[in-house]
Amino acid sequence: MEETLQELFLALSTRWRQKDDNLAIGMSQNKLLQALEIDKNNLEKLLQELKAKIAFLGLELVEYLYKGELWYSIRANYCCPSEIKKEEEATLAIIIGSLEKMKNPNSAEVSIQQIKKKLVSGKYLSEYQFDRVIKNLEYLGYIKKGRKGVSYSPRTLIEFSEEARKHIAQESQKLIF
Amino acid sequence: MKKIPDSTEKKLIDCIFKYREALSHKKYLSVPEREADRQSLNDLYETLSSLKQKVLDSKCYLQFGEIQKEQTARLLADETTPEQRTEMLAYVLRCLCHPVVHFHGRSSINNYPERKEMALEEAEPEFTSFSEANRPQTLCTFKTRPISYEELEASREKLRQFIKKETSPQSWSSLSINEAEILSQLAADGQAKIPIEVHDSAPSNYPVAIVLKES
Numbered sequence: 001m002e003e004t005l006q007e008l009f010l011a012l013s014t015r016w017r018q019k020d021d022n023l024a025i026g027m028s029q030n031k032l033l034q035a036l037e038i039d040k041n042n043l044e045k046l047l048q049e050l051k052a053k054i055a056f057l058g059l060e061l062v063e064y065l066y067k068g069e070l071w072y073s074i075r076a077n078y079c080c081p082s083e084i085k086k087e088e089e090a091t092l093a094i095i096i097g098s099l100e101k102m103k104n105p106n107s108a109e110v111s112i113q114q115i116k117k118k119l120v121s122g123k124y125l126s127e128y129q130f131d132r133v134i135k136n137l138e139y140l141g142y143i144k145k146g147r148k149g150v151s152y153s154p155r156t157l158i159e160f161s162e163e164a165r166k167h168i169a170q171e172s173q174k175l176i177f
Numbered sequence: 178m179k180k181i182p183d184s185t186e187k188k189l190i191d192c193i194f195k196y197r198e199a200l201s202h203k204k205y206l207s208v209p210e211r212e213a214d215r216q217s218l219n220d221l222y223e224t225l226s227s228l229k230q231k232v233l234d235s236k237c238y239l240q241f242g243e244i245q246k247e248q249t250a251r252l253l254a255d256e257t258t259p260e261q262r263t264e265m266l267a268y269v270l271r272c273l274c275h276p277v278v279h280f281h282g283r284s285s286i287n288n289y290p291e292r293k294e295m296a297l298e299e300a301e302p303e304f305t306s307f308s309e310a311n312r313p314q315t316l317c318t319f320k321t322r323p324i325s326y327e328e329l330e331a332s333r334e335k336l337r338q339f340i341k342k343e344t345s346p347q348s349w350s351s352l353s354i355n356e357a358e359i360l361s362q363l364a365a366d367g368q369a370k371i372p373i374e375v376h377d378s379a380p381s382n383y384p385v386a387i388v389l390k391e392s
Contacts (some may be wrong), residue, residue, distance in 0.1 A: 007283060010280070013277075013279050013280055014279060015277070015279045022325045023294055025277050025279075026277070053349065060186075062277075073277055074277065074278045075275050075276060075277045075278060076275050076276050076277075076278065077275070078275070079272055079273055079274060079275060080274065080275075080276060081271045081274065081276075082271075082274050082276035083276075086263065086264060086267040087263065087267075089266070089267035089270040089271055090264075090266045090267045090270070093266045093267070093270045094314050095264075096270075102315045107196060107284065110384050122259060123259050124260075124262070125263075138253045141350040152226065158275075158277055159274050159275055159276055159277060160270075160273060160274060160275075161273075161275070164273035164274075167269070168269060168273060171266060171269045172266055174247075174250045174254065175254055175265055175377070176262060176263075176266065
């Protein structure tokens, strides 16, 4: 049992690139069921046990829907800096600010040109810096490119709660003009 | 038939729309202009008679408050450089982030899998729960052993020599998964060149290679 929990912890704290080049965070329910060769009830029991054990370490189990599948991941219970740099954080905040103004922010897309105009003509970033920042944010799974522009990738929705995104949107409107 | 608002209501509605529009377009309204509007709204208070007019009056004050907040923030932000504002925004985002937990890839090659065959009697109890009919004679399991720093460095050096000798990536298919992983790390650190095939029209005297370097 302990060994299964250890494996489950490792499985849920992985990240890997999918066929469409998007970064996957954690593991989908179907993959876990196949790998562990157990049914949904037993998986649920294992996840509950893991949840209780990692809570002491300040970690929490997150469930999210991605491409019609249920996924599990592990995140920190406390606020702390992530791996992105200052310029990437600011650009992500602007993207959050633009998306949160829309009707369905979780699925909406914002034009890259609109963000670029704001940041490059406002002399916040150079054009080269901006392109690199967007590439990095996409590579690290924070945003994904669509037909009309960029939208949230699951990582942003996991790492920033709805209230946090609303607050970031307000601050970005105040500070970047 | 649509009811035409009286002059008091019209003034109140005009005031609300003026400030709402200024706020949405981030238009600057000077202090004397705002003060004059506030003064006229104050004078209008004596003429308010219905509940609707009082609600509109409250909405006007709400818009005054919003624009005041916005313009104070702009005034404070005007004193800062774009770099400082970027830093401030990045700080807000950093303070609200609950990052996902993950392990970096480098640790994944610290153990080399080693195939080991063992007799059924030696196997751990959890492996022995086979039925009598399909019980195998031996069980295969993967055991891992730790790899030392010297061993890892030796593998890196061996790979550096290998890619110098075998310049065509087609001949690299003989590499194991772990060796390919180490090669990727060397390329990512800028320590190994990955040659690429270019178009036929490119000059043959100049080999093209990719070197990845983190800036």
